[in-house]
Amino acid sequence: MARQLPIQKTTLLKKENVQRKWYVIDVANQSLGRIATRIALVLMGKNDPNWTPHIDCGNFVIVVNADKVKLTGKKIDQKKYYRHSGYPGGIKEFTARQILQKHPERLIELAVKRMLPKTVLGRRALRRLKVYAGSEHPHSAQKPEVLNF
Template sequence: MARTLPIQKTTFLKKEEVQRDWYVVDANGQTLGRLATRIALVLMGKNKPNWTPHIDCGNFVVVVNADKIKLTGKKMDQKKYYRHTGYPGGIKEFTARQLLQRNPEKLIQLAVKRMLPKTILGRRALKRLKIYAGPEHPHQAQKPVELSF
């Protein structure tokens, strides 16, 4: 006689049931790519057991010490970032070292942005990322929890 298992229904999270948590990450001495992948997972909410693919159930992430991030190998001088002014011949090229000196927040933001989905859910998740070059941040009132990797 064959035994039948009880049927369990899959529960989907509803938009009203989403609980957003605040996390703070110290980027001091962290590798850029490895840090960005972990931040992207937390922003999307994939670290939660009730993650739902079609619902925005991600968390807030505050990154401090963005100016102390590291890149492995020769990426500081060989990795290129581009932007275009919109005019003919207006392409601008920066190395990772130049971008880190000029705007260290942008370096982490671009790495995380490119790891998020290219949909409305990814754009909403990127708005929950707060990056600061120094050790101070203005989000103490939200009581962020230290997230270590």
């Protein structure tokens, strides 16, 4: 006779039971794409064993040293970002180097935004991302934990 396994219940979180944590990630000398995938997972809450697909159970992420992020190969000069004003002929083209020099936070924000779901849950998760060019951040009152990858 076969041995039966004990029945385990799947836990589904409710909105009221979500407990958000704050994490600090130092991205100095780390690859942009690899770090963006990990940040997206933490923002969605998929690093937590109680992740529920239809509930916003993600965490807050503070990214420091965004100006020291690394792009491999020739992507620093060949990767293009576009912006359009809405008027005819109003398209602007920027390289990754130009964005990194002028607004280094936007490089990480764009990479993470494109890895999040294009739904209400993804837009909420993006609001919990705080990116800073230097090593200082104003969120010490939240007592963030350091997250190493």
